[in-house]
Amino acid sequence: MAKKLPRGIRENKGTYEARAMINGIKITLYGSDLKALIEEFTEAKEKAKSSQDYRKNRITLNEWFEEWFSTVKAHRVKETSINPMKNNFKRTFGFYIGSKKIRDIKPMDVQQALNTMEKDGISNSAMREALGRLRECMDFALGSQMISVNPCLIVEVPWTYKKAKEEIALTQEEQNEFLNEVEDSWYKEMFYFMFLTGVRVGELGGLQWPDINFARKITEINRSLSCSYYNGEKREILVTPKTVNSTRQIPFMGEIEEILKSQREKQARLKKELGNRWRGKEELGGLVFTTSMGSPCSRYIVEKEIKKVIKKRMREKEAVLAVQEHREPKIIRDFHPHTIRHTFATRCFEKKMEPKVVQKLMGHSSISITMNIYTHVLENKMNEEIQKFGSANTEQTNPYADLNIPKRTITAMSHC
Template sequence: MARKLPKGIRENKGTYEARAMVNGVKICLYGSDLDHLIEEFHQAKEKVKNSIDYRKTMITLNEWFEEWFTEVKAHKVKETSIHPMKNNFKRTFGFYIGSKKLKDIKPLDVQRALNTMEQEGISNSAMREALGRLRECMEFAVGNQMIASNPCLIVEVPWTYKKAKEEIALTQEEQNTLLNEVEDSWYKEMFYFMCLTGVRVGELGGLQWSDIDFSKKCITIRRSLSCSYCNGKKREMLVSPKTVNSTRQIPFLGEMEEVLKSQKEKQKRLKAELGERWRSGEEFSDLVFTTGMGSPCSRYIVDKEVKKVIKRIREKEAVLAVQEQRELKIIRDFHPHTLRHTFATRCFENKMEPKVVQSLLGHSSISITLNIYTHVLDNKMDEEIKKFGVAKTQNDPYSEIDVGKVRITAKSHY
């Protein structure tokens, strides 16, 4: 039985001929050894496909993004960030225009993709991150002469005219209410620690007892707990902090020593009670803050506990409002990062210098710290301006009001 010949190859008078047209490039080969010709034919087609002309014409956005990310971006980011970054692109521009050929993508295509994402409820932060990465990817394509210009540079972004949700710190009263509510909770010390240090949730989860020096009364932040999902499987690992400035030392403030000693004793007692049921593996055996079963305190755990506390406070307030026949006080929703902002606000309320607060929080830029400082000053300004009516005198049409270090002279119209 005659051997079936592959597509593009035919027999001609005892020899074999291979012909193909790949993106306008003609391939024509001859040979008497069929196996050798098949291999040569395959290599010739691959060579044409890998040529710059072929890639310019045929490569899709998804193919180019994968190549760019692997060769350029992946080695510059943390291993734990690779999957979330690629997944963000896959569900945004990869989904909407990823199958289009790179050369055919125009600014209008990018704009339409953004508009559709907005209509379908994709968050501004996800769109902003995806567009930033697409711009990088396309700029590299321009540099490699794959495309003539970057189609991302002239699009109108949907978040330009939307005011970002303001991060509002808890007032002292709200903070006290929160801490009173967790007095009998396993997570009491965790909440106190967050209010006394302003650490990020990942830094809280990654803190180990070896990071705490009771003799020097100092805490060293040197790692973070990363929790992500890759191919449906949960991955928890200890990684380096967010930025270079994130590695820092925080002195014991307030009742910190008492809080940490209480946590250590409580954790030791529960470990002994649970024995082999204590869930911390070897990597997480030294963690300061864990669940009641020994698992790491991930972002999900902390967020869930915050929501539970808010719910309990609201339920108690509802009962008291009925019993005392008064108006219901509604505690607002907040999330774990609010406690970081709250710590910074307490620092500024106590006249701490912005550079010191930046160091305690591990901010990469003083401008981030000053944004919180400005918000505190704005609140103080409002309080001081309300005193205007009281500050003016009957005989002098000009009244001087001190607002921090600024001296304002205001003319009276009375």
């Protein structure tokens, strides 16, 4: 009768093999002396248990997050996203409860951290991102038997009842006013291009001249400019676009061909004039849109130029009021670079383009993102469109015209 061996040990051609997995620690031992192997195997399992128990009892949230992020998360995200993700955690949960041992963190600790963040003025988007990452991190701790329950699952988030800030596209009049204002600016062509393509700011900054196909009359979006700081040093590198759908081709629309040719000629002329002072970086290739010294057009540059136009209009208004003239220049309302992208989509829908076509032009990952803009445009057009409905019976005059019944408003109808 074959000798019964302890669990985890088996005989293999005259020798013995012992295998076990204790709290994520793999144990594999071999030996010809069964008694000695059993003793060694038992000792190894106890060490594994005590080692895991030590980590359970001692490891802090910051220590665990660093281990989890570097082992699990880092290889799944873009290199340029690693530092922003880690910095977001450090200034949120890492700052408020990072020194606590993960076994001691309770839902109330997470809730109090969120409440304090809100009081300290940390944005909803930063808190939402940090909480999502903390949940992932703690889920992995739960699966690794480091904790018995994920403390993030029952907290009340402060942004639940807050309406997200509405992205309001520029009207056609506002768009015209802005473009008129940049007519003599070095960045005229850049802004026209943004209004005619709806590209993201990163995609604008990463656009190279080989991406412009004048023969086929298309612009190819293949990369994005990433600007970040690492150890206090500014890094500008070209990366893959935001999503798979972001890689796309945008046909020339409006006066875009003339605008691009003007930019090419203007840039070549200035590059020749500046010579060695041209700041273009070889590793970034021949960028289409640069500063007047050849540096890449980052988000900071685009936003600064928008603010410059807005401030100029404000000064004009103040000057007019100072001399008490009757006329008053129109003020261009404050907006940020992404508003131009939203404005492009709005113009597309106003021209009655199909949502799927707009999705492709914008490079949206989902049609629902495109439809949110479409719905907003429809709401603005609702009053105008409803007037087209007319009477229920077009062959008769309205028999209730003399009853002075007030018309139901759009607001009332929306609650039906």
